[in-house]
Amino acid sequence: MTETIDNLRAWDERISEAAKAYGLDCFPQEFEVCDHNEMIGYMAYSGMPSHYPHWSYGKAFERTKTMYDYGVSGLPYEMVINSNPALAYLMADNSFCLNVLTIAHVYGHNDFFKNNFTFESTRAEYTVARFKTHADRVRSYIEDPSIGALKVEALLDAAHALSLQCRRNLSIKKLSREEQKTLRFEASLPPKDPYRKIHRQPDHTPPDLRKVPLEPDEDLLLFIRDHNPYLEDWQQDLLTIVHDEAQYFIPQIETKIMNEGWASYWHYQIMKNLDLPEDLRLEFIVHHNQVLRPHPGGLNPYHVGFRIWQSIYETEEGPGPCEPAKPTAGKEALFRVREVDRDQSFVRRFLTKALARDLGLFEFTPRRGEYVVSEVADEDGWETIKDTLIQNVGTAAIPVLKIEDADHRGERALLIRHAFEGRELNLEHAEKCLMYAQRLWGREVVLETVLAGKATQLMYNDDGFSTKRQG
Amino acid sequence: MGAVFRPKREESADRSAGDRQRHREKVRSSILDNIADIIAEESIIGRSGDDIIKVPIRGIKEYRFTYGDNAPGVGEGAGEEVKKGDVVGKAPGQKGKGRAGQAGQEAGVDYYETDVTLSELIDMMFEDLDLPDLERKDLRAIESLRRTKRKGYRKVGIRVRLDKKRTVLAKMKRERSKGMRGPGVRHTHPVPTAAGAAGPRLPFSQHDLRYKHRTMTVHEESNAVVLCIMDTSGSMDTVKKYLARSFFFLLYQFVRRRYESVEVVFIAHDIEATEVDENRFFAKGEAGGTFVSSGYSKALEIIADRYHPELWNIYAFHCSDGDNFGSDTPTAIKAARELCSLANLFGYGEIKPRGAGFYGSSLIDAFKKIDAPNFQTVLIERKEDIWPSFKAFLGHERNRS
Numbered sequence: 001m002t003e004t005i006d007n008l009r010a011w012d013e014r015i016s017e018a019a020k021a022y023g024l025d026c027f028p029q030e031f032e033v034c035d036h037n038e039m040i041g042y043m044a045y046s047g048m049p050s051h052y053p054h055w056s057y058g059k060a061f062e063r064t065k066t067m068y069d070y071g072v073s074g075l076p077y078e079m080v081i082n083s084n085p086a087l088a089y090l091m092a093d094n095s096f097c098l099n100v101l102t103i104a105h106v107y108g109h110n111d112f113f114k115n116n117f118t119f120e121s122t123r124a125e126y127t128v129a130r131f132k133t134h135a136d137r138v139r140s141y142i143e144d145p146s147i148g149a150l151k152v153e154a155l156l157d158a159a160h161a162l163s164l165q166c167r168r169n170l171s172i173k174k175l176s177r178e179e180q181k182t183l184r185f186e187a188s189l190p191p192k193d194p195y196r197k198i199h200r201q202p203d204h205t206p207p208d209l210r211k212v213p214l215e216p217d218e219d220l221l222l223f224i225r226d227h228n229p230y231l232e233d234w235q236q237d238l239l240t241i242v243h244d245e246a247q248y249f250i251p252q253i254e255t256k257i258m259n260e261g262w263a264s265y266w267h268y269q270i271m272k273n274l275d276l277p278e279d280l281r282l283e284f285i286v287h288h289n290q291v292l293r294p295h296p297g298g299l300n301p302y303h304v305g306f307r308i309w310q311s312i313y314e315t316e317e318g319p320g321p322c323e324p325a326k327p328t329a330g331k332e333a334l335f336r337v338r339e340v341d342r343d344q345s346f347v348r349r350f351l352t353k354a355l356a357r358d359l360g361l362f363e364f365t366p367r368r369g370e371y372v373v374s375e376v377a378d379e380d381g382w383e384t385i386k387d388t389l390i391q392n393v394g395t396a397a398i399p400v401l402k403i404e405d406a407d408h409r410g411e412r413a414l415l416i417r418h419a420f421e422g423r424e425l426n427l428e429h430a431e432k433c434l435m436y437a438q439r440l441w442g443r444e445v446v447l448e449t450v451l452a453g454k455a456t457q458l459m460y461n462d463d464g465f466s467t468k469r470q471g
Numbered sequence: 472m473g474a475v476f477r478p479k480r481e482e483s484a485d486r487s488a489g490d491r492q493r494h495r496e497k498v499r500s501s502i503l504d505n506i507a508d509i510i511a512e513e514s515i516i517g518r519s520g521d522d523i524i525k526v527p528i529r530g531i532k533e534y535r536f537t538y539g540d541n542a543p544g545v546g547e548g549a550g551e552e553v554k555k556g557d558v559v560g561k562a563p564g565q566k567g568k569g570r571a572g573q574a575g576q577e578a579g580v581d582y583y584e585t586d587v588t589l590s591e592l593i594d595m596m597f598e599d600l601d602l603p604d605l606e607r608k609d610l611r612a613i614e615s616l617r618r619t620k621r622k623g624y625r626k627v628g629i630r631v632r633l634d635k636k637r638t639v640l641a642k643m644k645r646e647r648s649k650g651m652r653g654p655g656v657r658h659t660h661p662v663p664t665a666a667g668a669a670g671p672r673l674p675f676s677q678h679d680l681r682y683k684h685r686t687m688t689v690h691e692e693s694n695a696v697v698l699c700i701m702d703t704s705g706s707m708d709t710v711k712k713y714l715a716r717s718f719f720f721l722l723y724q725f726v727r728r729r730y731e732s733v734e735v736v737f738i739a740h741d742i743e744a745t746e747v748d749e750n751r752f753f754a755k756g757e758a759g760g761t762f763v764s765s766g767y768s769k770a771l772e773i774i775a776d777r778y779h780p781e782l783w784n785i786y787a788f789h790c791s792d793g794d795n796f797g798s799d800t801p802t803a804i805k806a807a808r809e810l811c812s813l814a815n816l817f818g819y820g821e822i823k824p825r826g827a828g829f830y831g832s833s834l835i836d837a838f839k840k841i842d843a844p845n846f847q848t849v850l851i852e853r854k855e856d857i858w859p860s861f862k863a864f865l866g867h868e869r870n871r872s
Binding site (some may be wrong): 029030038044045053067363388427436 | 473474475476477478480485486487489490491492493494495497531532533534535537538539540541542543544545546547548552553554555556557558559560663688
């Protein structure tokens with residue numbers, strides 16, 4: 001094994017040099033060699049060296065292991081976490097060539113983590129330590145005889161269900177309540193009137209500044225933490241932990257296509273320039289094609305991302321490989337986009353008609369239990385497809401829910417509004433999530449949404465779930 | 472600057488062991504919670520133990536706010552042209568999934584059903600029951616099944632039992648003893664080639680041959696018979712039969728786990744009793760009144776005929792809605808007492824679904840007179856009652872032993 005590691009280290013020297021020559025700007029990189037069982041373990045815990053326990057990770061482990069054992073799916077070639085230094089895992093069971101490819105791929109991700117704007121707020125240098133302290137805190141609550149595993153589990157179950165209902169764009173500052181008050185008050189003032197001496201003063205009714213929340217709040221867990229006075233310290237702390245971890249993963253959800261495409265694009269450029277010996281090169285091409293093969297009926301983010309990045313480069317430079325050590329307009333475009341976009345804007349800005357046609361994109365709609373192709377990428381259809389795709393990438397695939405009122409009907413019920421834009425909620429999930437929300441809030445929770453075209457209130461209180469049509 | 476490489480750790484803790492354990496516990500308890508539904512809903516009574524049953528698992532699914540299945544998605548082509556109107560997959564909720572998750576948020580399909588074989592399921596159910604071994608009279612075990620068992624090797628035997636490996640070993644030993652094979656000779660010993668340029672070879676001889684030896688063992692077999700007696704009069708509707716069926720199923724499975732061979736007898740009765748096969752037993756729709764005693768007499772007749780209590784462990788259970796002709800009840804009680812004296816366990820289940828009218832003549836009250844230790848009555852009102860009643864039924868036997 002040490003022999004292999006020395007060998008890998010030699011290749012890594014060349015790869016990291018090539019990456020640098022291309023202009024990739026990476027965190028220091030660390031690789032850990034592991035076997036497939038450890039790999040599945042890392043996957044179950046999102047790659048984290050330490051993570052708090054919860055049965056859902058055991059479930060993830062079992063599922064991955066079953067799929068792997070039965071050959072339904074292979075393990076991902078790369079697993080890299082957004083931290084500084086970036087931490088990646090190499091499977092000892094993989095072929096040498098695959099590990100070299102993985103190293104090249106990982107540098108792509110590493111550069112992306114460091115430079116894309118969505119990751120700015122994740123504070124990569126503390127990632128590993130943060131997850132470690134989270135784990136320690138959760139374990140301390142489990143070991144506390146007055147709390148115990150079951151109570152912690154019940155709270156984590158509930159918190160996990162709501163955790164992705166948090167702010168998506170972390171580069172927009174969340175205003176404090178004081179700031180919100182000021183803004184609201186100022187907005188209520190009559191416009192400045194240079195002739196106010198001769199005009200009659202308009203009536204000024206001060207806004208209701210007692211309302212909670214003043215502005216609709218997207219951070220469900222944090223809001224409940226701060227406004228349910230019956231929560232104990234450890235419960236508040238668990239909500240904070242779950243929220244923190246969700247926020248950490250939001251950027252990765254936001255940039256799946258970009259990030260995987262970016263890493264694939266660079267592993268391809270780097271590997272092509274490495275002068276691989278014949279046998280390695282053939283194997284590399286096989287693996288590369290495997291990673292980038294289209295998923296029939298679905299969407300392979302590696303493939304779609306790769307093609308879009310390629311087209312961005314080629315729009316500037318014309319077809320041809322990307323040359324290292326030469327600043328070109330194409331490369332400049334690539335690096336700019338990797339910094340300022342996320343999946344939704346990436347698709348919106350760079351998915352062209354030609355690309356949609358080349359990728360053979362189509363839109364499918366469920367009809368009587370089957371998915372039927374409703375649009376193909378022709379002259380009329382491609383823009384519809386693009387719009388649908390934008391709705392399904394990044395956090396757009398998660399419904400937007402905002403807390404409107406913490407004292408709904410004057411009964412301290414929690415009113416949440418679903419920002420409806422045409423897609424209806426999955427009712428089974430909504431019901432269960434409301435149950436969890438009620439468990440955390442301690443009182444009735446009301447969700448306003450649209451079902452079957454009608455405004456509907458979904459309610460969960462001590463008597464269970466109920467729905468009410470409106471209008 | 473190159474990266475840091477950390478070699479594989481020699482031993483690594485199985486970090487997810489605790490979480491896996493907890494997950495399995497949840498799956499298990501979820502299955503146990505649903506057992507009443509499963510046995511009531513599935514038509515599993517006639518199935519073999521290897522059949523796979525889909526068990527819905529509640530409580531271990533992870534929920535998030537998501538969009539419903541009615542939202543459109545985007546896929547990419549895989550070479551061939553896709554036309555409008557083509558079917559590219561099945562929507563979730565339908566059986567079988569032909570499509571990967573939607574673009575972007577590929578959380579993967581959450582499984583909410585698990586496959587267990589029927590026997591696993593039954594094992595799980597009875598595991599928690601914590602029952603002592605049932606009474607099993609010595610006489611009721613009869614010598615039957617002659618099984619053969621391996622026992623060593625012999626130099627004589629029939630051709631099919633020739634053990635090739637041992638035969639070759641024996642031959643090699645003989646070669647060695649003759650100095651044709653061994654540490655000193657191995658290198659000079661020529662390898663036989665296709666051209667046949669082999670050196671001196673020793674053919675197999677009769678002394679080399681080794682045969683597997685088998686002996687016969689006499690196996691003791693315990694027999695049991697389950698007598699399913701059901702009222703098929705006009706008042707027994709489908710719902711009631713359904714409940715009865717579930718109960719019989721449990722009983723059968725339970726007995727089957729404890730005895731080598733189990734036979735089942737189905738006796739359907741209204742005014743008269745007949746022995747029927749399983750399908751007719753549950754499908755049978757009769758009209759008319761009820762003489763419970765007819766079913767018991769038939770059972771007694773069958774026992775006298777085929778299942779001698781000395782040789783057979785007898786389990787009898789009767790399901791009815793309790794609507795018996797008043798004049799028949801004393802006869803029925805007498806017959807029931809007689810059945811108790813023959814059977815290991817005899818039970819009466821009265822099925823009265825909620826909302827059904829209450830009939831004045833409830834057998835359950837009349838049967839209170841029977842004080843045989845192996846007699847037990849249960850009242851089943853809903854399918855949720857089946858499992859608890861069944862446990863009570865067997866629990867009775869446990870208290871007795």
